[in-house]
Amino acid sequence: MMDAGIEDNSNHDFSGYDVRVTDAAQNGDTFVYVIKSQQISSDTEYRVEREFEDFEWLHHCLLTQEGVTGLHGIIFPPLPAKPGPSLSNSEAKTKKKIESLAMVDDWQMYCRALEEYLHLVTAHPVLVKNPAVHSFLKNKEPPTKTKVKKxxxxxxxxxxxxxxxxHHKDIDDFFQSERDSxxxxxxxxxxxxxxxxxxxxxxxxxxxxxxxxxxxxxxxxxxxxxxxxxxxxxxxxxxxxxxxxxxxxxxxxxxxxxxxxxxxxxxxxxxxxxxxxxxxxxxxxxxxxxxxxxxxxxxxxxxxxxxxxxxxxxxxxxxxxxxxxxxxxxxxxxxxxxxxxxxxxxxxxxxxxxxxxxxxxxxxxxxxxxxxxxx
The missing domain is CATH 1.20.1270.60 (Arfaptin homology (AH) domain/BAR domain)
Incomplete structure (x- = not known):
């Protein structure tokens, strides 16, 4: 569920954003990402700092929003895997997660992967309407997060x-073929x-x-x-x-x-x-x-x-x-x-x-x- 402090949908302009993740700085054991954004319909530029947990909060809000017709039929933009402490070591990261091409030297590619995630979210006609998106990109203070424990x-x-x-057989050939593919x-x-x-x-x-x-x-x-x-x-x-x-x-x-x-x-x-x-x-x-x-x-x-x-x-x-x-x-x-x-x-x-x-x-x-x- 989204925080009670997030504004109601009626207060939002649902036009898309120009979003850039411009930098990453280490803060103890975590990394802080600098995000600059500007709504296409506005001249105001926003600058916020977010940790990876803030991205996870946003993704959780998108997955669990209520009152959206056909929400479970959306292919949600995938969030990159959480970076590990040995990210700068090529051999170590290869052994740990060899398929993660977003994790390369100087964090530039990882910033780009996060930026692409935000591009995909803000370009989606349904997801961009979620108030959590606007809170994430505009509010200086990071969102109050409730960690989901399983x-x-x-x-x-x-x-x-x-x-x-x-492996339950589908009643629609289109979807059965898509699942096999x-x-x-x-x-x-x-x-x-x-x-x-x-x-x-x-x-x-x-x-x-x-x-x-x-x-x-x-x-x-x-x-x-x-x-x-x-x-x-x-x-x-x-x-x-x-x-x-x-x-x-x-x-x-x-x-x-x-x-x-x-x-x-x-x-x-x-x-x-x-x-x-x-x-x-x-x-x-x-x-x-x-x-x-x-x-x-x-x-x-x-x-x-x-x-x-x-x-x-x-x-x-x-x-x-x-x-x-x-x-x-x-x-x-x-x-x-x-x-x-x-x-x-x-x-x-x-x-x-x-x-x-x-x-x-x-x-x-x-x-x-x-x-x-x-x-």
Whole structure:
């Protein structure tokens, strides 16, 4: 439930926002993110500071709001995983959560992941109407949060429910096909994100090795007056410059990978899970509807009217969720295709530009190297 201090919906302009997460600063064991936002219909810019728990509060408010038709049919934008203390250590974070491409050096990509989450929330025609969104972006003071605790019994109950309902056959071929497709794509997308991160980490290791080799060549030069040694030293210096250029190029290639396709794969790996959760919520409502129909058929005469009301309410809710879900799924697939196309184009453009810049530098260094050999 949302806090009592949040304003009523009637006080809000529900136009979208331009949102930026501009910085992250460590405060003890937590990180504080600077968020700047401006409503499209206003000239006023807001600046607030939020911790990750504030993002979790916002997400909880979106999931649990009341009075929204078809709420359970919404594919909620996925919140990035909570960052760990070893975020800056590439090897440690790989072992801990290899698919999380949003977690990279200097927190820039993690800030971008949070920013994308807010973009998706504020661009959604239903979610942007939630007063919690406006409170999150505008109020200087962080929201008063009530931590939701789940005991072991609740977790076991949820696990049993999932096993019981997850494979329940759907009455609509569209949704049954979507559930089957989601199951396959979720596994493939996560595997692709993990493999791609493996490529990026290998590129980073190559860059580090080139840097070490360049430094070794530079430091290993002797101070002898022998002309042959002097000529060799000059060649080592030039080769050190070449390796440094290669290091910068490979670093840039890895950065391009993360900023484009890597970011997209990580985001849509989480989005596949979000769609799966939505489809499961709808399946649960389907089971509730079938139970209501069964109870109505078995009800005694004096309970028929009450069971009929329960059945009608379940039928109406299920239809509303299914209607919302179809719209969300169609929109999700369109956006996923466009996002992948955009990511691949950006990756190609950035890598081509990087290759051209590196080629120019290497050509110049090759010419200088040849001149040294001719002397």
């Amino acid at each position: 005991g072991i019994f609740n977790k076991l109950t949820q696990a049993v429910e999932e096993l019981r309902k997850e 989601n199951l396959t794509l979720t596994a493939f997308t996560k595997a692709a994100a993990e493999k791609f991160l493996g490529i990026v980490l290998t590129e980073q290791k190559i860059a580090i090795a080139c840097g070490h080799f360049s430094t070794a060549l530079h430091l290993g030069i002797g101070q002898d007056d022998d002309p042959a040694d002097y000529a060799f030293a000059k060649m080592c210096l030039k080769l050190s410059e070449v390796l440094d250029t290669v290091k910068k190029n490979v670093d840039k290639v890895a950065e391009n990978d993360l900023n484009t396709l890597g970011f997209n794969l990580e985001l849509y790996s989480r989005f596949q899970d979000a769609e799966k959760e939505m489809l499961f919520r709808r399946t649960c409502k389907l089971v509730d509807l079938e139970t209501a129909n069964k109870n109505l058929g078995q009800a005694k005469p004096h309970k028929k009217a009450a069971m009929e009301d329960i059945k009608k309410a379940a039928d109406k809710e299920f239809d509303e969720i299914s209607g919302m879900a179809k719209v969300e799924i169609q929109h999700y697939h369109r956006e996923r295709v466009h996002a992948f196309q955009k990511a691949l184009i950006e990756l190609s453009d950035s890598q081509l530009q990087t290759a051209r810049e590196c080629c120019v530098e290497l050509k110049q260094q090759l010419a200088e190297f040849k001149q040294l050999c001719a002397e």
